[in-house]
Each structure stands twice: as structure tokens, then as C-alpha cells.
Amino acid sequence: MTYDPSGRGATRSAAENQIKAGQLSTSGAPDDRLLDISGLTVDFRTRRGISRAVNDVALSVRRGEILGLVGESGSGKSITALSVLGLVPAPGRIVAGQIVFDRRNLLQLPEAEIAKLRGRRIGYISQSPRAALNPSFRIREQMDVTLRACAPELDAAGRADKARSLLEQLGFADPERVAAAFPHQLSGGMCQRICIAMALAGSPDLLIADEPTTALDVAVQAQILALLHELNRKLGLAILIVSHDLALIRAIAHRIVVLYGGEVQETGDVGTVLAAPRHPYTGALLQSVPDPDHPSARLAFIPGFPEPVPPDADGCRFAPRCGFAFAPCLSQRPILRLVEDGVRARCHLLDPGMATP
Numbered sequence: 001m002t003y004d005p006s007g008r009g010a011t012r013s014a015a016e017n018q019i020k021a022g023q024l025s026t027s028g029a030p031d032d033r034l035l036d037i038s039g040l041t042v043d044f045r046t047r048r049g050i051s052r053a054v055n056d057v058a059l060s061v062r063r064g065e066i067l068g069l070v071g072e073s074g075s076g077k078s079i080t081a082l083s084v085l086g087l088v089p090a091p092g093r094i095v096a097g098q099i100v101f102d103r104r105n106l107l108q109l110p111e112a113e114i115a116k117l118r119g120r121r122i123g124y125i126s127q128s129p130r131a132a133l134n135p136s137f138r139i140r141e142q143m144d145v146t147l148r149a150c151a152p153e154l155d156a157a158g159r160a161d162k163a164r165s166l167l168e169q170l171g172f173a174d175p176e177r178v179a180a181a182f183p184h185q186l187s188g189g190m191c192q193r194i195c196i197a198m199a200l201a202g203s204p205d206l207l208i209a210d211e212p213t214t215a216l217d218v219a220v221q222a223q224i225l226a227l228l229h230e231l232n233r234k235l236g237l238a239i240l241i242v243s244h245d246l247a248l249i250r251a252i253a254h255r256i257v258v259l260y261g262g263e264v265q266e267t268g269d270v271g272t273v274l275a276a277p278r279h280p281y282t283g284a285l286l287q288s289v290p291d292p293d294h295p296s297a298r299l300a301f302i303p304g305f306p307e308p309v310p311p312d313a314d315g316c317r318f319a320p321r322c323g324f325a326f327a328p329c330l331s332q333r334p335i336l337r338l339v340e341d342g343v344r345a346r347c348h349l350l351d352p353g354m355a356t357p
């Protein structure tokens, strides 16, 4: 595919149309936003100075939708997700922005309040289910600890019932056997399903899934994705899914946010964005994954590597690696402009007032 900033040249692929079928309509009404991040900026103080991991990020997750956050390694996906959970690792620090969850700015809440929201209203699963589980305790004991925190109203018998029903909900035919097992007696996919069960223990409104299938083999990856999709459909669970894998995001998400250099480069309905990417970075990412409609087509790669970004960097973050860059790209930061119905992209090529080469 060639890059077409007009967005008119490409048609939606058959696969993307299939993906669209049966998905929720994302009306975009402002009050259906469950999570609304704006101006989020996160710095890391390192020996080589301050590096900006996340710069002025704005995104929202609507009730009942799956939002895919995609980008190469180091683009700021995990730090954005961890910011929502109040878990940015030291020496990282949120230096600006708002994270509004269900109308409350999390950045103004005391730590104890955020800890209460974590697990109860916002569930989290990571890319390493084995590391998330304690190898020394049976699943039953670990689920009990989670339920004590997330559902303090339940007594011991109630917690055991709830654990059993969560395991059944996650597709375990024999929940008693699984509950009695240690993590090492279970497969990676089973461990991830248990982590999802634990993340659902407090009946959260939002699930944050950070690379949930990276550590799993391909068949199990599909199983976990199908499970997340079903939880979204049946429970109306909103999901913020983080992945470097555009094919995965295309398969599951309703809307997409493409991050590069800690900044949102393009965002919109997943089918619209991927059918006709407006930002050269989205186009390049798309060319580096297999096209389900043309599986034998040659894959491209993006030359170079993302560089650490100082806080006062000018210009477009992607310019040093962009085949379409021209002079202003190196000196002026493009704005995230509305380019068509619900699609925004941050690129000087889309600025009608900018003299292109």
C-alpha cells in the first residue's frame, strides 16, 4: 500500500469490514466517556537528563468499547496505561495532565482512593501472567486474597462461590481442580485466564490489558482475544488494550490510538484508520504486518529506531524516520488535527496551510 494523506485512495478491506460487523456503535457522545485522558505528560529523570516518555497524550475510552493503544516498543503505551493505575515506576513522574475516570480526576485523588479504584472499578492484566501469580500459593488462595480486597462484603463461603463462578465464566470446565492447582501446574493461557478472572473480581467498569497475549502461543492468543471480546460484548466491559501488534488491535478494537515518541499520532475508528491511514507512521506500521487479504505480499519495515525525546524537543517525533518529512517537520510540532469524521492525525502533510515540497 502507498501512503495517501487524502485518505481517499484506499478502500476498506474485506477483513476490516468483517471486523466492523457486529461491533458496538461508538456514537461519540461526550458523556459516554468512562476514561478521559488529556494533556498527560510523563518524564523520567535519568543520568543523561530528563527524557519525556509521554507528551501531551489525550485519549478516551467510552463505556462498552475496546480502545486499542498501539505503537512500537518505547512509544509510551505502558507508561500511559500505568499512569491510569497510579503505577508509573520511579524515576518516572506525571508532570502534567488530567486522567478523568467516571468524572473524577485521578491525579487529584489521594493514593488510598486510587488503590480502592484499582481492582474494583479498574481491572488490570499484564503480559506476564506467570509473574503476576505467586508460585507458592494455590490459585484458590490467591483468588481469595483478591476477593477479600475487591469484595469485602463477602464471607469465606461467598468468596469461594464467587471464585468458582469467575473461573466458570472464564471457561474453566473444572473450576475446583484449577482452584486447587499451583500456577506451575497450569499452562500460560490458563494462567492468563485466571489473571483475567482475578481482574474481574471487583466487577470493574474498565479493564486495562497490557500486551495480554505476548507471552502466549498463537492458538492461545486467539483464545484470550476471543474471551476479551466476549467479556466486552456480554458484560459491556470497556477495555483499554495495549499492544505493539497492529493485527491484534485490528481484530479486537473498536477505536485505535497510534502512539509514537510518547505522542498520539493518529486516532479514530479502527476500520477507518487502517483502511486509509493518514499519518505516515500508521501507514508504515500497517505495511509491516501481514495483510489477511494478501498474505503473500512482502512486508516492509520502518528504518531506524525510536530515539529518546528531551522535553523541549521541537518538530515531529517521527520526522527522523519518515520518508515524507520536509523542512517544517524538523522544527515545528504538528497539531493533532481532525481529518475526517472522528479521525485525527498529527502530520504537517495534512495541514492545508503548510507548503509541501
Ligand SMILES: Nc1ncnc2c1ncn2[C@@H]1O[C@H](COP(=O)(O)OP(=O)(O)OP(=O)(O)O)[C@@H](O)[C@H]1O
Residues within 6 Å of the ligand: 044, 046, 051, 052, 053, 071, 072, 073, 074, 075, 076, 077, 078, 079, 080, 089, 090, 091, 092, 244, 308
Ligand atoms: N524505568 C524507566 N527508566 C527510564 N525511562 C523509562 C523507564 N520506563 C520507561 N521509560 C521511558 O519511557 C518510554 C516509554 O516506555 P513504555 O514502557 O511506555 O513503552 P512501550 O510503548 O510500552 O514499549 P514496550 O512495549 O517495550 O514496553 C521508554 O522509551 C523510556 O524512554
